[in-house]
Amino acid sequence: MKKIFFVFFFSVLVVGATFVIYLKSNPPLVVNGYTSVNGNPDIRLIEIENKGIRELKLQTILVDEKYPESAKLVVSKSEPFEVGTKIENNANMTFHKLPQVRIFPSQYIDRQAIGKQPQHYAIQVNAASIQKVTIQYNYLKIPFTLTAELQANSAEKNDTKSN
Structure with a gap:
């Protein structure tokens, strides 16, 4: 009986460890791009997406x-975040504190519910000469960190490097 219990316990342990290693090697949060807000290089809008199967919650931004001086989660109920997107006084965009809103997986977002459900997520960061942004978040109660390197000389969407 002890042998069966040991084999069962060991199997659960191996499966759990494999799952955690898989999650750490394939993190759910990705940065799709970034842009300056109103041409101001000190205020960046970093578009993020949850590629996982469960919602996640942002913790801190570095x-x-x-x-930073300020960091907010911007939720768009209509358009994606692109160069020239008007975010101030836009009825379809709301601003939240980072841990206040959970980010839903993109595969479960109803793209037909424009104006009713969140469609896109971004982080608005206000800091001088932004080069690297580190996002700390929880997914399935496991802490994760995503680092994105931003090019300081361009205000348009760029490719980013993430860990």
């Missing part, structure tokens, strides 16, 4: 290893 800009160049320091806390």
Whole structure:
């Protein structure tokens, strides 16, 4: 009987460890791009997407290893975040504190429910000369960190590098 219990316990342990290793090697949060807000290079809008199967919750944002002047989660119920997107006084965009809103997986977002459900997510960061943004979040109660390197000389969407 002890042998069966040991084999069962060991199997559960191996499956759990494999699952955690898989999640850590394939993190659910990705950065799709970034842009300046109203041409101001000190205010960046970083578009994020949850590629996982469950919702996730942002914890903190670091800009160049320091806390930014301000950081908000921007939720769009209509259009994606592109160069020239008007975010101020837009009825379809709302601003939230980082841990206040959970980010839904993109595969479960109803793209036909424009104006009713969140469609796109971004982080608005206000800090001088932003080069690297570190996003800390929880997914399935496991802490994750995503780091994106931003090019300081361009205000349009760019490719990013993430860990």
